[in-house]
Amino acid sequence: METRTAAARRAGPAGPPAGGRQAWTTTWLLLAFMLVNFADKAVLGLAGPEIMKEFGLSRQEFGMAQAAFFSLFSLSALAVSFLTRKVRTSVLLLAMGLLWSATQLPMLWGAAGFGTLIATRVLLGIAEGPSAPVAVHHVHGWFEQRERTLPTAILMVGAAAGVAVAAPTLGAVISHFGWRWAFGAAGIAGLLWAAVWAVKGKGGPLAPPVGREARAADAGSGAAEVPLRAVFLSGTFITAALGAFAAYWVMSAKLTWLPDYLRTVVGWDLGQAGAAVGGAAVANGVVLLAHGLLARRAALRGTGGRLPEGAGAGLLLVASAGAVTVFATADALWIKIPMMFGPMAIALVMITAAQTAIARITPPSQRGVVLGALVAVFALGGVVSPLVLGRIVDSAASATSGYENGWLVTAALLLITGMLAALFMRPERDARRLGVPEGPVTGVPVSH
Known part of the structure; x- marks a missing residue:
């Protein structure tokens, strides 16, 4: 495995080394990015009973509001991911942060009704759809392939932490x-x-160049497209x-329906339900x-698990089932509630x-596009899950x-999906078949 000194040499004099202090500063900033992202998503579920009561909605109609968020989520994720080859990811992340914040504020207007809620959720989905693939693509520009799992996991912890903070706070x-101020907050x-990202956000030394140099950089590093x-x-x-689709289905179902389930079926009040949802989100982050x-x-030890890579994640889906x-x-x-704190997570x-795994089988200049496609597929779980579960509950x-x-x-x-992933998710095998080396040199240092 490449040493830190070698990584610093690869970064060159124009920028900080991969995996160094700036890399982790960027990771923590993007953790906060994902935290706010998922707090935005959690608002609707937390305010759900109040919204349904004020607007006179059935659960299926309320599910439409959550599905509206995801209606253009996947398309936006894919479209903006193609822009990662032409626009610096730091700029894209800033634009998304500004846009999704602006879409929350109209619900502070007392006259804003269900139509405004639907419209703002669609716009929020457009703004937030590319957030995960672009953030992961950006942070991967700061770390070598073998060190990417932890920073990627930290970004995903932001999703759990966002719900954990949002549930009791909102x-x-x-x-x-009142529920309108939850959107405003x-x-x-x-x-x-x-505002912080505009000052501190920078691109990593391993980030592939944007524009016309992207293809040439991969060719020169031996990582042809x-x-x-x-x-x-x-x-x-x-x-x-498919496995991520199922995992996202669970996450979306919990965001949308778990507060209502705990209040309607279990009989808890808003404070108890919010605390339980927040506790479950903390457990998600710990996992x-x-x-x-x-x-x-x-x-770091150069060791792997006893199972083939990918099989372990698939078997965890089976256990979660x-x-x-x-x-x-x-x-x-005493049996039901502990399932939220770890086993389901x-x-x-x-x-x-x-x-x-997808980053492993993709050359760096194409990584943003393929990660966007991955999110475009699994985010469909966010569209389908609220509608399906809402219809099932209403029809029972x-x-x-x-x-x-x-x-x-x-x-x-x-x-x-867990059984399929356990059998066929093999990134190292597919990377060899596609001719993608493990640790390509991905271009010159950048300071975006």
């Missing part, structure tokens, strides 16, 4: 100031992040995307961080594993039986 805002937080069709049809991409630390430790089944069917709260490891004889059926559908999806 719950308190809703209780004291999320928008203000995004504007504050954008490969046909995108070959990447998309590989077993690794297909099963990673993701533990996975990243274990992966980093194995990479069992946890969701127990959560759905158990009557005793391990599905999210697939989102990190999928992104690092009671909310209790409807939610049980919805969680069991979720468990089946986790089981099937």
Whole structure:
């Protein structure tokens, strides 16, 4: 494995070394970026009962509002990811932070109704769709391939931390100031992040050049571009995307329906539900961080697991399917509630594993595009999950039986996709077949 000194030599005199202090500063800034991102997503679920009551909505109609967020999410993720070859990622990240903050603020207007809510959620989805692939692409410009799992996991921890912070904080805002100010608080937080990023955000020494130099840089480093069709049809991409789709389905279902489930079926109040959702989000973060630390430790030692790479993440989806089944069917709260704190959360490891696996099988100049395509596929879980679960609950004889059926559908999806990933997600094998070396030199240092 390349030493830190060698990495510094590769960075050259024009910029900081890969994996150094600036790399981790950037990682923490992007952790905050993802935190605000997922706080934005959590607002709707936390304010759901109040919104449904004020606007007279059924659960299926409310599910439309959450699905509206994801209606152009995937298309935006893919479109903006193509821009990573022409526009610096630091600029794209700043633009997204400003745009998604601006879309939250109209709900402060007292006359803003359900139509405004739908419109702003669509615009928010457009602004946030590319956030994960662009952030991951940006942070990968600061780290070597073998060291990328931990910073990628930290970015995904931002998703969990965003919900953990948002659940009690925005719950308190809703209780004291009304649900509209929850949207306003999320928008203000995004504007504050954008102000810091405008000053501190920089690109890494391993970031591929943008513009016409991107193709030449890969060719000069021995990492020539490969046909995108070959990447998309590989077993690794297909099963990673399906597994991440199932993991994102779970995350979206919990964001949208878990607060209502805990209040309607379990009988908790807003404070208890918010605390439980926040605690479950902390558990999500612990799981993701533990996975990243274990992966980093194995990479630094030059050792791997006993299972083929990719199989472990697939088996975690299978285990999560069992946890969701127990959560759905158990009557005793002492059995049901602990399932949220870890056992259900391990599905999210697939989102990190999928992104690092896809980065492995893709040349650097194409990485942003392929990560965008991955997000475009798995984010569809955010569109389908709220609608499907909302329809299942509304069509059942009671909310209790409807939610049980919805969680069991979720468990089946986790089981099937987990088995496929365990069998066919093999990034090292597919990288060799596609001719993508493990550690290509990715271009000259940049300071964007």
